[in-house]
Amino acid sequence: MAGIMSALMACTGGAIMLIYGADKAGFSQSELISWFFAVYFLGGILNLGLSIFYKIPFGGAHSITAAAFLTTGMAQFSLNELAGCYIMSGLLIALFGFSGLFNRILELIPKQLIDAMLAGLVLKYVIEIVPAFKEIPLIGGMAVLGFFITPKISSWVPPLLGVLIFGIVGLFIGYDFPVINQASFSFPQMVTPIFSMHAFFSITIPVAVLVLSNDIAVGLTALQKHGFKPPVNHTLIWTGFVTMVAALFGGHAVNVGGMMTALCSSEEAGAKNRRYWAAIYSGALVAIFGLVAWKAVVLIKWLPTAFISLISGFTLLGVLLSSLRSAFADSSYRYSSLFSFLIAAANAPFIGISAPVWSLLIGGISAKILGESIPPKKKQPRKTKLKKQTVEAP
Numbered sequence: 358m359a360g361i362m363s364a365l366m367a368c369t370g371g372a373i374m375l376i377y378g379a380d381k382a383g384f385s386q387s388e389l390i391s392w393f394f395a396v397y398f399l400g401g402i403l404n405l406g407l408s409i410f411y412k413i414p415f416g417g418a419h420s421i422t423a424a425a426f427l428t429t430g431m432a433q434f435s436l437n438e439l440a441g442c443y444i445m446s447g448l449l450i451a452l453f454g455f456s457g458l459f460n461r462i463l464e465l466i467p468k469q470l471i472d473a474m475l476a477g478l479v480l481k482y483v484i485e486i487v488p489a490f491k492e493i494p495l496i497g498g499m500a501v502l503g504f505f506i507t508p509k510i511s512s513w514v515p516p517l518l519g520v521l522i523f524g525i526v527g528l529f530i531g532y533d534f535p536v537i538n539q540a541s542f543s544f545p546q547m548v549t550p551i552f553s554m555h556a557f558f559s560i561t562i563p564v565a566v567l568v569l570s571n572d573i574a575v576g577l578t579a580l581q582k583h584g585f586k587p588p589v590n591h592t593l594i595w596t597g598f599v600t601m602v603a604a605l606f607g608g609h610a611v612n613v614g615g616m617m618t619a620l621c622s623s624e625e626a627g628a629k630n631r632r633y634w635a636a637i638y639s640g641a642l643v644a645i646f647g648l649v650a651w652k653a654v655v656l657i658k659w660l661p662t663a664f665i666s667l668i669s670g671f672t673l674l675g676v677l678l679s680s681l682r683s684a685f686a687d688s689s690y691r692y693s694s695l696f697s698f699l700i701a702a703a704n705a706p707f708i709g710i711s712a713p714v715w716s717l718l719i720g721g722i723s724a725k726i727l728g729e730s731i732p733p734k735k736k737q738p739r740k741t742k743l744k745k746q747t748v749e750a751p
Contacts, residue, residue: 359626360416360638362515363617367418367639368397368646368653369521373665374421376657378428386654388436388607391545393650395608401644403599403611405637407592413585414621414636415592417576417614418643423567425479427560427609429704429712434556436607441550442560443604449565450573450612451597454590459569469683469690470697470720471570476680477701477716483677486670492663499527500667520671524664532661545606566717568596568610575615583622584629616675693724 372393379389400418407415431439453459490497500520507519573596580587592613599611620626621635646653657665684694697720704712723729 359621359623359632359635361642362518363416363620363635363639364642364646365518365521366515366617366620367400367614367643370517370668370671371418371421371424372397372646372653372657373668374424374428376654377665377669378424378431381428382432382436384436387546390650390654391548392607392609393654394545394647395603395606396611396647397650398644398647399599399603399608400611401640401642401647403595403640404613404617405640405644407595407613408633408636408640411588412630412633413580413587414618414626414633415576415580415587415613416617416621416636416639417572417612418617419608420564420568420572420610420612420614422475422479422571423564423610425482426563426567429478430559434560435551437549437551438553438556439560439609440548440604440607441552442556442564443607443609444550444601445552445557445561446565446568446610447597447600447604449561449597450569450600451594453569454593454597457590459589459593467690467693467721467724468570469685469687469694470717470724471566472680473684473694473697473720474701474716475567475571476677476684477698478704479677479680480702481704482666483670483674485666486674489663489667489670493527493532493661493667495531496524496527496661496664497667499530500524500671504671517671517675521668524667528660528664532664547605548607550604564610568600568612569593572610572612572615576613576618579615579619580622583624583632585622690724690729692727693720693729696720696723 375392375396376389379392384392396419404415404417407413427439434442486497490501500523503519503521503523504516506523507514507516510519573592577587577589577592596612600608603609603611617639618636621639622632626632626635684698685691687694697716700719701712701716
């Protein structure tokens, strides 16, 4: 069950996010199918192989946060340029693994600023829940009902699954489905990469940072929390190499997932020495989903646009909440986190550089200028002299 739940996390909201991004970028049906195959089939195989080889529960497919970021800026680049960006992202991740500098590099960028940027990026998707609810009130009401009822039924089942199930029930009750087009088989397409400096700074670096900080770092931390000793450098190296292969088919990232790994490695997945089987089931299901991408894409596109926006918003609701909490919990980064959040939320590229890059840059500069990177010194309590007291002997 833990493996099935883990696979559902990747194959529901993550799949809808890819379709949303492909529509924004103007991808063709065959290009979208190739993207699906690259990230799901190779993502399932990567985590399946790591779990079997190391006997550690690695769960994942692709980076949903990176996919959300791409929807804001990928339209200005061709698919060939994007493939070049993804190859460079994979190379950067692999280099971090070879050098062993992963933790040191992340320390240069305050996590509060990364989380503030991420919160700004996903904010608009969460806000889309409101107009989507207005457009399909019955279906939206059922989805919201599922969000609140599911935790009451079982704390182990994520609320997103309740949103999906109740939302689908609402679809069958109050939506007239159009005639579905016949799904025609399509092979994954090879993409010839094109490398450019502009795309490197606008796409490559943000994607690599998001994958490392919001997916791999979270997944490895979850494994350590549950008593496992994951091979950090080897995980980065394999992630980087497989991402480079996926890029040749248009895949943006193939990596260990944070929440999926946390679910497969938790106590709910069973005895510690058997938990890697949850990740094996998860990886196998994700890989199968990638193999039938040519049918899955047609079925998901059959859904109304408002429903896709609704599910996308609920998918990123937890990401928004955790990012806001992390970004603004530390008072030493108040203004720099706020600037990063607002710039990312505005999503206005300037001189050809995407808003997320400006978000981190302006946030980092403002932190240095305002001295917010230096934690405030705690006031030492005053020492008070105690008066000597004489005690008479009884």
